[in-house]
Amino acid sequence: MTKRFIFLPIFALASLLGGCAGYPRLVNYGYDPGGLSLNSSASELDPQISRRYIVFASDRRGSQDIYMFDTVTRTLVDLPGLNSFDTVASHPAVSENGRSIVFVGSRQGRSAIFLYDRETRQLRNLTANLQAEVRNPTISADGSRIAFESSVNGQWDIFVYNRSGQPLNVPQDPR
Structure with a gap:
């Protein structure tokens, strides 16, 4: 039996996978050296x-920092006070309105989840009191809740905190 492969141009593949909403879509932003x-x-x-x-995280200035790009104005957004020279930043996520950014910051072999508020320009370590590795943060659309993985129990568990850094008790399905 002969196997047949069908090769589609990327735009055709995107339309097949995208469904009614038109996703995924190819975006094209210029390259800036x-x-x-x-x-x-x-x-x-x-x-x-x-x-x-x-x-996104990038090493474009010699250290791995967090950047924000505005797709409407097609420019990088200024994030004063977010990036620190002695911290490697990774895995960012942003609230729906773009006000809040969460990310992992690693310094001297220790990781932490940080929340940056673009309006107040304040950076907060949400996991300063958590003696464990953390990874993969995400933020709710309204910026009120942050979920991330932590190894505090010797395995990777999901924790949910409020934006003040307090753990939230998430009820479990009693089924």
């Missing part, structure tokens, strides 16, 4: 999108 756009010659890691904003 100076690192002032979404695309650069540096590594762009862990991209996440929420409405008009794309957050």
Whole structure:
């Protein structure tokens, strides 16, 4: 029996997979060798999108930092006070309105979940009192809850915190 392969152009494949909403879609933003756009010659890691904003980690300035790109204005968003020279930042996520960004920050072999508020320009370590590794944060659409994985119990469990860094008791299905 002969196997047949069908090769489709990327736009045809995207339309087949996308369904009614038109997703996934191919976006095209220019390349900027100076690192002032979404695309650069540096590594762009862990991209996440929420409405008009794309957050990602990049080493374009010599250290791995978090960046935000506004798809409407097609520019990088200034994030004063977010990135620290002595912290490796990764795995960002952004609230629906783009006000809150969560990410993993690693310093001296220890990881923590950080929340950055773009309006107040404040950075908060949500897991300072948690003596364990943490990874893969995500944030609710309204920015009120942050979920992440933690190894505090010797295995990877999911924790949910509020934006003040307090654990939330999430009820479980009694089935």
